Amino acid sequence: MALNNPTLETPVTTADKVFDSMLHAIVDGKIPAGSKISEPELAKQYEISRSTLREALNRLEKCHLIERKANVGSRVVECTIESLLEIYIVRESLEGMACRQAAIHMTDQEINEMQNMLKQHATAQALKDGIAYYQEEGDLDFHYKVILGSHNKQLINILCGQLYHLVRMYRIQFGMNSPRATRAFDEHSRIIDAIADRDGELAELLMRRHIAASRKNIEKKITQLNSDS
Amino acid sequence: MALNNPTLETPVTTADKVFDSMLHAIVDGKIPAGSKISEPELAKQYEISRSTLREALNRLEKCHLIERKANVGSRVVECTIESLLEIYIVRESLEGMACRQAAIHMTDQEINEMQNMLKQHATAQALKDGIAYYQEEGDLDFHYKVILGSHNKQLINILCGQLYHLVRMYRIQFGMNSPRATRAFDEHSRIIDAIADRDGELAELLMRRHIAASRKNIEKKITQLNSDS
DNA sequence: ATTCGTTAGATTGTCGACAATTAGGCTTTG
């Protein structure tokens, strides 16, 4: 699956491999959110020098997965609701624009591939709710394809290179196997239609609504949780 | 001026200082766009070790000012028209959203300050076109305030921490003292009005038009240049 | 008892040297 390596660059240097390894560890919560990172300890754990580790830490910082303070050290970012909602705000605007650009710049072949992908998701969804996991992965795949379809390097870099690791982190750590599965599927379908029609304005509108709906869904859950307590 | 230090963190470590120094050098074109970066040479020039230099290079890469390839080295990014237009696409969506959020989250005091700033720009513009430079700086100040007004850390980080260095780089190296000065001022004014009215939808629309107008202005210039040749 | 200053320990920042990889010129061969 291409998700794990969005930059499409196969890791070549050892710092690359450690970065990949830590990326997964953080996203999956094996290195807990908010925890402090001890350079000597991790260096020993990965059996590398501190220089190499620091190189990996720098790349993690580029993905906003860790934060560094001078002369103090690094921490894994905290998973707060506020932060999650902020990310959805950014996604709403950026992916909306990516969708508009995709309607302009995607090739017919790319559109075809995306339509086929959605059909696969449809059949996969037939063996239903049993595993909502596939739907989640499918959702990410869909968004990825749209973003890449924008053919805008800046957009792709920000969304795929930085933001999406955070999105995955939140999804996993908050255990968000969204109950919006079937509705999300319909929304995806209409977005592709708009792209296929080369209707950039509609495509952007639909994508923004799609993401805003997810955000509001999260907000609703939160207020429910708060009223429960 | 806060522009030079958008993260508001005073440089403390020597890598910080070298980063700051190189940031200016690249933005101002003293280190030419597209040029290769020799680590040993620059380390000697700044009288630091290669480790420290590489730390600075990592931060420059975070700003998308240089690009690295494994086992090959670093280059300053090229200033291409395509890239500039891509950046404006990103700005249009992100700053549009920032503006919408600013209409929601800005405090009355912040709005007041921005209105006062605009008045200053108005009088400064009275001693007119003589120096369009001030208008340019004023433009950046305006956009900065709006972005900060969104109170969204993700937005602020992407726009102020990463994209705006690139924007300044293009402005300086392409010598863009836009002829849109007076029109831009009017547009700024209406955007602030919308924010003061807490009309997020309108504020976003106006900001997107404002930036799209700049982009189209650039596109027009380019086609003119091409037809001249 | 609380607050402040001091000190010891640990952690981060910086350095110079070595190993791995690449780029370009040179030789060799068809």
Next chain:
DNA sequence: CAAAGCCTAATTGTCGACAATCTAACGAAT
């Protein structure tokens, strides 16, 4: 003469050690 392969030089990646800085525990003074 052109093209392929090798080899040298330079550059990047990695390492371990030292210096600067911060954290926290301890003790002294009010």
